[in-house]
Structures are given as C-alpha cells and as structure tokens.
Amino acid sequence: MNTIQITTPSKNYPVFVGPNAINKLHSVLRNLKPSPKNLLIITDENVGALYLDDVQQAIESSYPYEVIQIQAGDDQKSFENYFACQSFALAKGLDRTSVILALGGGMIGDLAGFVAGTYMRGIRFIQIPTTILAHDSAVGGKTGINHPEGKNMIGVFHQPEAVIYSTEYLSTLPEHEKRSGFAEVIKHALIADQNLYKMLRKNICTIDDLKGEHLLQALIRGIEIKNNIVTEDEKEKGIRAYLNFGHTLGHAIESEVRYKGITHGEAVAHGMLFALSLKKETAHIAIELKKWLNTLGYPPLPKHLSIPSLINRMKKDKKAEKGTIQMVLLDRLEKPYLSSYEAEELEEKLTCFFEEK
Amino acid sequence: MNTIQITTPSKNYPVFVGPNAINKLHSVLRNLKPSPKNLLIITDENVGALYLDDVQQAIESSYPYEVIQIQAGDDQKSFENYFACQSFALAKGLDRTSVILALGGGMIGDLAGFVAGTYMRGIRFIQIPTTILAHDSAVGGKTGINHPEGKNMIGVFHQPEAVIYSTEYLSTLPEHEKRSGFAEVIKHALIADQNLYKMLRKNICTIDDLKGEHLLQALIRGIEIKNNIVTEDEKEKGIRAYLNFGHTLGHAIESEVRYKGITHGEAVAHGMLFALSLKKETAHIAIELKKWLNTLGYPPLPKHLSIPSLINRMKKDKKAEKGTIQMVLLDRLEKPYLSSYEAEELEEKLTCFFEEK
Incomplete structure (x- = not known):
C-alpha cells in the first residue's frame, strides 16, 4: 500500500x-x-x-x-x-x-x-x-x-x-472509462513529467495494458503531480490553471454533446491535441500523441459539432476573462503556460483543426 | 462615517x-x-x-x-x-x-x-x-x-x-423588522456587553427611539461584539456557538410557523427569554427583559405551537449532536456557556415556559 x-x-x-x-x-x-x-x-x-x-x-x-x-x-x-x-x-x-x-x-x-x-x-x-x-x-x-x-x-x-x-x-471499468481516466494521466505527464510520458508510451500499447504496476505508477505519479501543483496554488489563481490543459475545448465538446457518447477524458484528449497543434514547437507531439491515442482506441471527434457553438461555450469557461479565451499551451514537454485568444482567432484555428481531422 | x-x-x-x-x-x-x-x-x-x-x-x-x-x-x-x-x-x-x-x-x-x-x-x-x-x-x-x-x-x-x-x-424599515434586528442587538449586549444592555434599556423606550446616535452605537457595538467572537472562532467549533443564544428555540418557532407571522428576531426574543428562564440565577433578567420587550411591542408566542414538534425541530438544529439539544445559557450578564439537554428534560421545561406565558 x-x-x-x-x-x-x-x-x-x-x-x-x-x-x-x-x-x-x-x-x-x-x-x-x-x-x-x-x-x-x-x-x-x-x-x-x-x-x-x-x-x-x-x-x-x-x-x-x-x-x-x-x-x-x-x-x-x-x-x-x-x-x-x-x-x-x-x-x-x-x-x-x-x-x-x-x-x-x-x-x-x-x-x-x-x-x-x-x-x-x-x-x-x-x-x-x-x-x-x-x-x-x-x-x-x-x-x-x-x-x-x-x-x-x-x-x-x-x-x-x-x-x-x-x-x-x-478492474471492472469499461474501456471508455479507462481511456477517460488515462487521458488525465497523459495530461499530467505532458505538463509535468516527461519520463512518465515516455514510460507510458513504451508500456501502454493497448488499453488492457493499463493494470498492475504500470497502472499503480500512473496513478501515484498523477496524484503527486496534481498535488504539487495544487499545493502551490489552492484557490486556482495561478499555476493551477495548467491542470486545465486540454480542458477548454474538452469541456466545450462535452457540453455540446450534452455529455453523451464521449467521456470526459476522451473529450480532453481532443482538447490536448488541439492545444498542442496551436504551436509549431509542439505540433510534432500532437502528431505522435494522436497516433498513440488511435491505437488505444480513443474515438474521433463527435460528428456535427458546430464550431461557433464550441467557441461560445469556451467563452463561458470559468477560466475565461472579459470575453477572451484562456488556453493552456506547452512550450515543450513539462513547460505549460497560459495564452489568451480572441474568440475570432481561435475560431479560425479550430476550423483548421477540424478540417485536418 | x-x-x-x-x-x-x-x-x-x-x-x-x-x-x-x-x-x-x-x-x-x-x-x-x-x-x-x-x-x-x-x-x-x-x-x-x-x-x-x-x-x-x-x-x-x-x-x-x-x-x-x-x-x-x-x-x-x-x-x-x-x-x-x-x-x-x-x-x-x-x-x-x-x-x-x-x-x-x-x-x-x-x-x-x-x-x-x-x-x-x-x-x-x-x-x-x-x-x-x-x-x-x-x-x-x-x-x-x-x-x-x-x-x-x-x-x-x-x-x-x-x-x-x-x-x-x-429609516423605512417596518416596526416588526426593527424589532427583529433589535433582538439581535439585545442578544449581543446580553452575551458580551452589559453596559450596552443598560444603555439600551435606558434609552430605547419605544421602538421609535431606535434612530440617530443610539441606533448607530447599537449597530457598531453589535458588529464589534460579533466580530470579536467570530475572529476567535471562524468555523464555529467553540465560542462562536454563544452567538446562538436564543436561537435554538427561536429557529424552531420560525420553522414551525413556516416563517410567517413572526420575524426572526421576535422568535429569538422568545428563545432568549426561555434560555434565561432555565437558570434561577438569570430568571430575574428574564422577567425584566420580558417587560421591556412587551413595552417595545414584541409579539406574544404564536398560538397553537406544538411543544413536541418544537422539540423535534430543536433536535435537528445544526448545533445538535447525537440526539441531545445544545442550549446557550447565561451564568450572568456577559457570561454565556453551552449546556446539553436530553430532549425529554427540555420538553418539560418548555411546557412550563409555555404555561407561564
């Protein structure tokens, strides 16, 4: 224990x-x-x-x-x-x-x-x-x-x-629930522990690999990373916002489909891919992550999503301030930062992201 | 200001x-x-x-x-x-x-x-x-x-x-609302400031006297007393409970009449009289307070209150623990303390209190 x-x-x-x-x-x-x-x-x-x-x-x-x-x-x-x-x-x-x-x-x-x-x-x-x-x-x-x-x-x-x-x-979790939780483990790895990210990419080749010692390590490190960030910032005024990596779009997708047909983590996975795609320095991470997620059975974006509706929801995000949209991006692995977008600009980027899918 | x-x-x-x-x-x-x-x-x-x-x-x-x-x-x-x-x-x-x-x-x-x-x-x-x-x-x-x-x-x-x-x-408050608020001022005076209590008894002879400098002093001292108690005990684990003087029965009366026909403070006034009547050392304060409250137009107890129902409600009070009822009593002016009652005992006392009314 x-x-x-x-x-x-x-x-x-x-x-x-x-x-x-x-x-x-x-x-x-x-x-x-x-x-x-x-x-x-x-x-x-x-x-x-x-x-x-x-x-x-x-x-x-x-x-x-x-x-x-x-x-x-x-x-x-x-x-x-x-x-x-x-x-x-x-x-x-x-x-x-x-x-x-x-x-x-x-x-x-x-x-x-x-x-x-x-x-x-x-x-x-x-x-x-x-x-x-x-x-x-x-x-x-x-x-x-x-x-x-x-x-x-x-x-x-x-x-x-x-x-x-x-x-x-x-052990009794359905696969989509495993994927949902594992997306948050991947998030923790991306924002704070590249060794964990590498270990997971190496060892978790199918969702069934998520058990035993690998699962335990993933949970423990995930908890530790979250704890370190939260300890420094209990009321979410600063760096805690980094935990929101992938969540601005993720939450919007979930709301838009009324929480049906896609789990939280599966939606966040799309949000992480979008955030990584926004910077040329992390675009290659997006590409390899996308391949890996596909292998693990993560579902594609829900069909018939309305981009203007998603943007509207992102503007209502708790992290939003005065109409602009706050996104967490990575400079590189382990280096998250906050970036503020005008709605119009982000709508263009999101349109491109959807077209590439 | x-x-x-x-x-x-x-x-x-x-x-x-x-x-x-x-x-x-x-x-x-x-x-x-x-x-x-x-x-x-x-x-x-x-x-x-x-x-x-x-x-x-x-x-x-x-x-x-x-x-x-x-x-x-x-x-x-x-x-x-x-x-x-x-x-x-x-x-x-x-x-x-x-x-x-x-x-x-x-x-x-x-x-x-x-x-x-x-x-x-x-x-x-x-x-x-x-x-x-x-x-x-x-x-x-x-x-x-x-x-x-x-x-x-x-x-x-x-x-x-x-x-x-x-x-x-x-200035536009209806009289019963003035009485409601003034009951809390009296509470603060009884549990923590006998000079305030004496000043108020001397100067507030009708509810219309509650204005100008006397009102301002009542508010300021009331706020200061509450602040002193709350500062020492923000999460209500100890002495903050003294602020509940008169409230165990007061809340029960309000609930029982579904918040109609009697204001919060008017109900608390009855609660304070009851609490003061529970100890022979403070019974004389109850008698003089009752006279004063009558002069100020505080209403009598609502008719047709069921004593068992009141006791049941007092058992559900947030201050209640494991079935007993916590009451705030006074040893004397400015000396509140907590006393724990079995429901049966308090029901007897409440019956006497109602009969004396």
Missing part, C-alpha cells in the same frame, strides 16, 4: 493507493475527531452493485450508516440530485459530526463533495474513488455540479479527510 | 457604517483587484423599489451591471431562487472577476452570499445591508439557504470584500 500525503493550506490528508486500500477505511473512521454520529454513503447504481457490500463490510458495523444510490452518468451531477442528497441527509438526521463517503467516480466525488461542503455549511467527507479518472478529481478539493449552461459551474473547494483508492475496484 | 475592520483567518475586510455610507461603494469597487468584468446586484422587490436607484448611482456607470430582483420574505431564501440567481449569472456572462452586490436584509445577504460562494466555486461579493438585523448576518461569513426541513441548512462560509451599511436605509 502506498500513502501520499496531501498538503493544502486548509488541510492535510492522506491518499491510500493500492490493492485492498479499502481496508484502511475502518482506521480512518476511528481516528476522526469528533467521532461521527453516522455516515452517509453516496454512490451510483453501477458502482453500488459492485462495491457497496465491500465498503459496508469495511465499516464493520462500527457506525450507523445510510446509503443513497443515484443513477450513473456525468449528467447526474445535477441540481436535482444535489437537492435529493441534501434532503436525504436531513431526513436521516446527519449532523455536523456526520461523515459522507463518496463511493464512485469523479461524478460521485464532485456531487458528494459539494453536498458535504454545503450541508450545514460543511461537514467531513472521504473519497473512495472507483475510476482512473478520479485520481485527478480526488485531489485538489474541487467539488461541484453541472448547470444546464455549463459543466461544474456551481461548487466549492472542500478537502476530504482522506482518499482511499482501492485499485482492485478499477 | 465609522469603519470597523473585520479580521478573519481567511480574509480581512472593512465595514463602513453611518449615514450615506453608500458613497464608499465606488472606491471599494475601484480598489478591487482584479477589476470586475461586471456586477450583479441581487435584491428583493421591496428594497429594490426604495434603494436600487441610489446604488446604481453609486456605481457611477463605471462598471456594467445586471440586476435580479426576487420576492421579499425569508421564505424566498429557497433552492428555486438560488438556482434562478445562478442561471441569471451564467446567462449574463458573469466570470470569476465579477462581483455580486447583496442589496437587502439578511435573506438577501445569505442568498446572494451563497450564490457568490458557489458560482464557479466562489466569486467576490459586497454586502449592502438594509436592515438592523443585517448587522448580525453581515459579519461572520455565514451564507446559506433554507431547506423545507430546516432553516439555513445548506450554505458555505464566504467572506465579503466589504460591508457598506448606509444607515439612512434603515
């Missing part, structure tokens, strides 16, 4: 990563002060069917707990489910000592984290991620829900008490 | 109090870094009709701004209005540099603060309170909305950039 200590200005907490990390849950709960009156497990129906029993066993009947299962899917990170969780928590008598367990992927982590961050103005929560993608969302304290007009538009920063990353839970 | 500097672990900000304090708005905005792309004024229809023009003039066309007016009333601090404000902010293109102006009483401050605290995971806001009650809610960073099952159950801690308290806005 590996333990990564996350240090933030507002809180420090451990991330336990490895096979059977879930066995740490009981001691994590036992060390909480004040001791929780009760627990609320928030999970989705897919994950619940597979791993809820396991988590319940790990609690060992030491604490009373309640379970709310919501439908699976990123579009479930909605106001309706947020309200439903709050109502459930109130009906079950959660108080300020209670603890929420977020059992699931990034959607559950974000939703449950936002519920925890705002229930009675903030109670504690523990992340139990079940996807590769969650290596990204489980670190940094970002929580939130989608608004029909934009992804993650409503939320708070709220740090968990611990993250328990039991890697055996990743 | 008086300036009170509020110091919290997460932020420092000024409270400007006095006639025409609104004239400070322009310089407050000008000093913000980064400069706001645009402003969103959140107000209610009553306040908007009276003071929106004034605030718009104070902005001096230096910044583009949008206005959303919601219905007046504490029951408007709802999920529906929260969502409506978020949608409006997105539709009007607010970004992370934008600033929300909360123009109104505690309801608007809480709602607009929660919108600001969660829009894109937190943007800046400025409080422009228009009630006496807001001297309390404008300091401390508490924001939130009501859930049908409980008041202020959902929210975050989010500190404003500044509070601009233009006391001429208080």
